[in-house]
Amino acid sequence: MKIRIAIADDHPLILRGLQNLLNNHADIEVSGIYENGSDLLASLAENTPDILLLDIQMPDKNGLELAGIISHQYPDIGIIALTNLDNQFYIKSMLNQGALGYILKNSNEETLIEAIKTVYNREPYLEPALRERAWRTMVKAQHAPPEGGHSLTRREKEILQLIAKEYTSQEIADKLFLSLRTIETHRMNLMLKLGTKNMIGLVKAAIQMGLVE
Amino acid sequence: MKIRIAIADDHPLILRGLQNLLNNHADIEVSGIYENGSDLLASLAENTPDILLLDIQMPDKNGLELAGIISHQYPDIGIIALTNLDNQFYIKSMLNQGALGYILKNSNEETLIEAIKTVYNREPYLEPALRERAWRTMVKAQHAPPEGGHSLTRREKEILQLIAKEYTSQEIADKLFLSLRTIETHRMNLMLKLGTKNMIGLVKAAIQMGLVE
DNA sequence: TAAAAACTCGGGGTAAACACTTATTTTTTT
DNA sequence: AAAAAAATAAGTGTTTACCCCGAGTTTTTA
Numbered sequence: 101m102k103i104r105i106a107i108a109d110d111h112p113l114i115l116r117g118l119q120n121l122l123n124n125h126a127d128i129e130v131s132g133i134y135e136n137g138s139d140l141l142a143s144l145a146e147n148t149p150d151i152l153l154l155d156i157q158m159p160d161k162n163g164l165e166l167a168g169i170i171s172h173q174y175p176d177i178g179i180i181a182l183t184n185l186d187n188q189f190y191i192k193s194m195l196n197q198g199a200l201g202y203i204l205k206n207s208n209e210e211t212l213i214e215a216i217k218t219v220y221n222r223e224p225y226l227e228p229a230l231r232e233r234a235w236r237t238m239v240k241a242q243h244a245p246p247e248g249g250h251s252l253t254r255r256e257k258e259i260l261q262l263i264a265k266e267y268t269s270q271e272i273a274d275k276l277f278l279s280l281r282t283i284e285t286h287r288m289n290l291m292l293k294l295g296t297k298n299m300i301g302l303v304k305a306a307i308q309m310g311l312v313e
Numbered sequence: 314m315k316i317r318i319a320i321a322d323d324h325p326l327i328l329r330g331l332q333n334l335l336n337n338h339a340d341i342e343v344s345g346i347y348e349n350g351s352d353l354l355a356s357l358a359e360n361t362p363d364i365l366l367l368d369i370q371m372p373d374k375n376g377l378e379l380a381g382i383i384s385h386q387y388p389d390i391g392i393i394a395l396t397n398l399d400n401q402f403y404i405k406s407m408l409n410q411g412a413l414g415y416i417l418k419n420s421n422e423e424t425l426i427e428a429i430k431t432v433y434n435r436e437p438y439l440e441p442a443l444r445e446r447a448w449r450t451m452v453k454a455q456h457a458p459p460e461g462g463h464s465l466t467r468r469e470k471e472i473l474q475l476i477a478k479e480y481t482s483q484e485i486a487d488k489l490f491l492s493l494r495t496i497e498t499h500r501m502n503l504m505l506k507l508g509t510k511n512m513i514g515l516v517k518a519a520i521q522m523g524l525v526e
Numbered sequence: 527t528a529a530a531a532a533c534t535c536g537g538g539g540t541a542a543a544c545a546c547t548t549a550t551t552t553t554t555t556t
Numbered sequence: 557a558a559a560a561a562a563a564t565a566a567g568t569g570t571t572t573a574c575c576c577c578g579a580g581t582t583t584t585t586a
Binding site for chain 2: 541542543544545
Binding site: 466467468469491492494495497498499 | 562563564565566
């Protein structure tokens with residue numbers, strides 16, 4: 101029996117490349133391709149794959165939300181995050197949202213096939229190039245941060261976004277009708293969670309998370 | 314006679330997708346695919362294409378340099394920049410470096426083919442979605458900036474890079490054996506050139522220019 | 527309905543960034 | 557050799573970020 105694979109990605113070139121690549125494997129079958137999150141969600145009930153290759157950056161919904169919804173509604177689908185983002189925060193978040201695999205778009209064929217087969221067997225798979233660093237991140241996470249990794253709250257994301265849009269703390273405070281000290285506290289917490297010592301690091305994190313640009 | 318196309322991109326998936334897509338067109342022929350800038354440069358003399366699809370982000374050399382070198386050495390090759398970066402600065406820079414076309418990786422097939430045919434006729438092609446904005450940028454550029462866009466000097470790039478790496482001005486001064494005031498002056502000039510009021514904007518510009526991340 | 531997490535706000539201080547200015551020396555270009 | 561551009565440096569002052577600390581309120585989760 102073939103492994104049925106669905107692909108969701110807003111880049112036609114990537115879709116085509118994946119399709120072409122996977123069709124060369126006798127034990128794999130591409131069951132559906134989707135260019136946005138809505139199409140994907142609409143189709144899953146009718147056409148349930150074994151594996152879902154999911155891009156994190158999608159036009160309508162982002163991959164984190166999608167992974168959360170899908171892993172909840174269809175626990176039998178093995179989700180593999182397919183992304184350009186080589187970012188510890190995202191890896192953790194995706195895994196927390198129910199993804200079993202995490203590979204980069206510039207992976208080679210072997211990595212991709214190995215990821216698919218591994219996740220098909222219900223085992224987690226992480227891009228080889230990212231393993232070392234991710235492991236270190238996990239280890240570090242057991243020391244400083246409180247628990248369960250540094251996922252950002254709604255307010256924190258909002259403020260991070262404004263910071264990355266070049267608002268000063270005072271301007272953010274005015275905009276949100278909050279005290280300057282509140283914004284500063286949030287900023288400090290953001291720096292703690294994202295492991296950076298200044299706003300520069302925050303901006304880079306915001307960009308990697310897709311909150312701006 | 315077929316249009317001969319070379320593709321340079323470090324993403325195997327994109328390479329495969331492009332190859333597959335272009336092979337479906339009778340009047341197009343893929344003459345070579347390259348995963349890095351060195352391979353590309355080494356092969357161009359032997360195997361000269363009509364069109365080069367060039368990724369901006371490459372492991373060894375960046376696309377800007379490559380475009381400059383190639384357009385100089387092989388003026389008959391029509392260079393089309395293929396990128397994720399929807400960014401005015403980059404568009405201008407690439408065109409200045411001799412690229413004739415600029416399209417995004419999430420373009421559809423029609424856009425890609427149209428770009429190839431347009432550039433084959435030695436005419437410039439810009440991603441439709443980017444035209445409006447780019448045009449406005451060009452118009453604006455005729456007012457404020459001195460000439461040919463805001464090109465940064467070597468020192469400025471170096472310092473911008475360090476800023477984006479979360480060095481403070483004092484740390485940069487120590488590292489480069491310069492006065493703190495010198496670094497601050499450079500920083501001010503950078504902010505002027507890049508049209509931003511603080512370091513946040515500098516970091517974003519640095520990332521968009523590919524100086525970090 | 528407790529407990530936990532998130533959100534809010536403050537004092538007091540140091541270091542860094544930002545904003546205006548001018549000016550000399552060195553390197554590159556013409 | 558002259559002109560232009562780049563790199564260096566500084567005076568002076570204001571604003572913002574950063575770093576300790578603590579603590580009350582609201583919302584979410586268990």
